[in-house]
Amino acid sequence: MSEEPRPETNGSRSPTLGFAIHGVVAVLALAVLNWLIATKVPMTVGSEGEGEMGPYYLIFYYHFPGAINCYVFFIAVMVFGILFLRDGNPLWDARARVAGEIGLLACTITVATGSTWAKSAWNVWWDFTDPRLMSAAVMWLTYAGYVVLQQQIEEPNKRRRYAAVFGILACLNVPFVHYSIQLIGVASHPMKITADPIVRITQWYGVVAFFFLYALIYRWKLERNLARDAVEECLVTVRKIEEGARA
Amino acid sequence: MMNHGNAAKWGIWMLAMIAIAPGAFAADEDAADATMDRLMLGYLLVFILLVGYLIVSQRRNARLRDDIEFLKRRVDEL
Numbered sequence: 278m279s280e281e282p283r284p285e286t287n288g289s290r291s292p293t294l295g296f297a298i299h300g301v302v303a304v305l306a307l308a309v310l311n312w313l314i315a316t317k318v319p320m321t322v323g324s325e326g327e328g329e330m331g332p333y334y335l336i337f338y339y340h341f342p343g344a345i346n347c348y349v350f351f352i353a354v355m356v357f358g359i360l361f362l363r364d365g366n367p368l369w370d371a372r373a374r375v376a377g378e379i380g381l382l383a384c385t386i387t388v389a390t391g392s393t394w395a396k397s398a399w400n401v402w403w404d405f406t407d408p409r410l411m412s413a414a415v416m417w418l419t420y421a422g423y424v425v426l427q428q429q430i431e432e433p434n435k436r437r438r439y440a441a442v443f444g445i446l447a448c449l450n451v452p453f454v455h456y457s458i459q460l461i462g463v464a465s466h467p468m469k470i471t472a473d474p475i476v477r478i479t480q481w482y483g484v485v486a487f488f489f490l491y492a493l494i495y496r497w498k499l500e501r502n503l504a505r506d507a508v509e510e511c512l513v514t515v516r517k518i519e520e521g522a523r524a
Numbered sequence: 525m526m527n528h529g530n531a532a533k534w535g536i537w538m539l540a541m542i543a544i545a546p547g548a549f550a551a552d553e554d555a556a557d558a559t560m561d562r563l564m565l566g567y568l569l570v571f572i573l574l575v576g577y578l579i580v581s582q583r584r585n586a587r588l589r590d591d592i593e594f595l596k597r598r599v600d601e602l
Contacts, residue, residue: 293579296578296579296582304568304571304572307567307568307571311564315560315564335560490574494578497578497581500582500589501581504588504592507592511595511596514596514600515599518599518602
């Protein structure tokens, strides 16, 4: 057996350096967002149909980025699913699996912050007549099902195919949630906040800042999953060798 | 089956985020101002802790993958 030395972790640059830089950029972006929320945006704004909303509207700057980022990751699940079905590369399935989990995390934050806002604005934790709330809840359940599907089927090729198809179909939720109010009719969900340009800038800046954080978590989880898959592959090989030795 | 340890960790992070939701229960504007500063600093601390954990954990992941690649090569030689 050759005495190959154990490799160092990288080539000319550590793969963790890029990750650390990404982390620092994410923290700085979120620090700027928090500074904007604490010092620059107005403490109250008006909205069509609701009048003045009061300081509780500030949760919007975490709620809105959660919603947009969950759309982004759910669309990524669909794209990775299509790419997997096209060429069968299991790496696409690995990416889709993690994108589904991160999208579900963002969706959970959206629903939770939305519910907190609803309690302050309407004095109820949930409005069962609001089409956006209900369609977002259905979207959450759909992707929770996707995450469970990815964990439950033992046979890897079957699991990857089923998950890819499910992920493509599940993405139909995204446009439905986004246009639910226009499609179904009037709702209590605030549609347009009338305010300074700083509100628009901060809400969209928040999307970018939170995207850095979600993308960091995505990279971390993908690395862990790929490591786990590599361990399982090694174990399968070792078992085959042991069976061969016994036979 | 889903890893309950990881689910618990994510649950804790999400609860930390939700528990200090900005300005949701502020009674008046002056109190809201002071509350907002504290809440934004609190959230920033949560983000720093989360990112710090991810960076430390990812270094371990990278070493683990290199060890696994080395192990696979040795197994292939057998």
